[in-house]
Amino acid sequence: MEISLQEIVFFILAAVIVVCSVLAVTTKRILRSATHLLFVLFATAGIYFQLNYSFWGAVQLTVYAGGIIVLYVFSILLTSPEGDHAEKLKRGKFFAGLVAALAGAAICIFLTVTHPFGAYRIAGGEVPMKEIGHALMGTGRYQYLLPFELISVLLLACIVGGIMIARKR
Amino acid sequence: MEYYLIVSTLMLFIGIYGFITRRNLLAVLISVELMLNSVDINFAVFNRYLFPEHLEGLFFTLFAIGVSAAETAVAIAIIINIYRNIRSIQTRELNTMKH
Numbered sequence: 035m036e037i038s039l040q041e042i043v044f045f046i047l048a049a050v051i052v053v054c055s056v057l058a059v060t061t062k063r064i065l066r067s068a069t070h071l072l073f074v075l076f077a078t079a080g081i082y083f084q085l086n087y088s089f090w091g092a093v094q095l096t097v098y099a100g101g102i103i104v105l106y107v108f109s110i111l112l113t114s115p116e117g118d119h120a121e122k123l124k125r126g127k128f129f130a131g132l133v134a135a136l137a138g139a140a141i142c143i144f145l146t147v148t149h150p151f152g153a154y155r156i157a158g159g160e161v162p163m164k165e166i167g168h169a170l171m172g173t174g175r176y177q178y179l180l181p182f183e184l185i186s187v188l189l190l191a192c193i194v195g196g197i198m199i200a201r202k203r
Numbered sequence: 204m205e206y207y208l209i210v211s212t213l214m215l216f217i218g219i220y221g222f223i224t225r226r227n228l229l230a231v232l233i234s235v236e237l238m239l240n241s242v243d244i245n246f247a248v249f250n251r252y253l254f255p256e257h258l259e260g261l262f263f264t265l266f267a268i269g270v271s272a273a274e275t276a277v278a279i280a281i282i283i284n285i286y287r288n289i290r291s292i293q294t295r296e297l298n299t300m301k302h
Contacts, residue, residue: 048210055214055237059221064229071233074214078240081207085251090264094243097268102236102275109279110229113286131223139216146208151253161258169258170265178262185269192273200280 043084050077064114068106075099086160207248214241228282228292232275239271 051074058070075098082091173179214237221234243264250260286292 044206048206051210052213052217055217058237059217059225059230059234064227067230067233071236074237075240078244081210081244082247085247087247087251087261090247090261093265093268097272098236098240102272105275105279106229106233109283112283113229113292128224131220134223135216135220138219139212142212142216143209146205146212151204161261166258166261169262176257176259181262181266185266188270189273192277196276196280199277199284 040084044081047077047080047084050074051081064110065107068103068110071106072099072103075103088160089163089166204248204252207244211241211244211248214238214244226293228285228297229279232278232282236271236275239267243267 054070054073054077058067058074061067061070075094079091079094079099082088082094169177170182171177171179218234218237218241221237222231225231225234246260246264246267250257254260282292285297289297
């Protein structure tokens with residue numbers, strides 16, 4: 035059985051994603067949880083790079099790993115008292131969550147494995163940056179100026195809303 | 204391709220598990236981030252393997268990242284405001300809306 039370098043890299047990334055996301059939702063300290071989330075986001079960016087989508091990997095790294103994690107760490111430090119631990123959950127609720135997650139995952143993985151996706155082609159290298167820019171800024175068919183403007187208005191609304199909510203009275 | 208989908212499925216359901224079982228608002232938000240990330244991976248993988256000459260899935264990924272960043276910022280603002288009012292962010296104590 036031959037294993038290419040790409041598959042080795044993929045399996046390492048997959049292992050990092052699965053292990054760190056399990057740790058992120060089960061660890062007792064919330065700051066460690068945020069750190070494990072950071073590793074999951076790095077591995078996700080690695081998967082984008084591996085799919086030859088460098089621009090999206092870079093966006094993931096800057097927006098998530100650079101911006102959102104800093105927000106998380108600051109808010110954790112602001113809101114968690116010293117030596118904060120997750121409180122114990124009732125056993126029934128814990129098992130209910132575990133069974134729901136496991137059953138859903140089993141069903142979805144079963145469907146994914148048995149579904150015939152047809153002949154897919156791995157062709158296509160790096161998406162050129164010029165094409166991305168034209169698609170993002172054009173108004174024609176398969177071009178995305180309107181959602182782009184919508185996102186910018188949404189971000190403006192979020193800035194105003196965040197300031198309104200979080201300011202001191 | 205199926206391997207990518209299996210990884211993102213696992214990530215999604217780990218996020219759902221954390222969403223159900225954690226009792227800290229920030230931990231719940233971290234679980235939501237896991238779910239959003241798995242969906243982004245799915246978009247990129249479907250785009251790469253099924254329609255490599257189009258860019259739809261990629262732009263969905265881009266806009267989903269933008270929306271989730273905005274959502275996280277507003278949610279953290281709300282959480283900090285809650286903490287300022289009742290000195291706790293555990294969901295057990297969030298049974299009142301008055302301050």
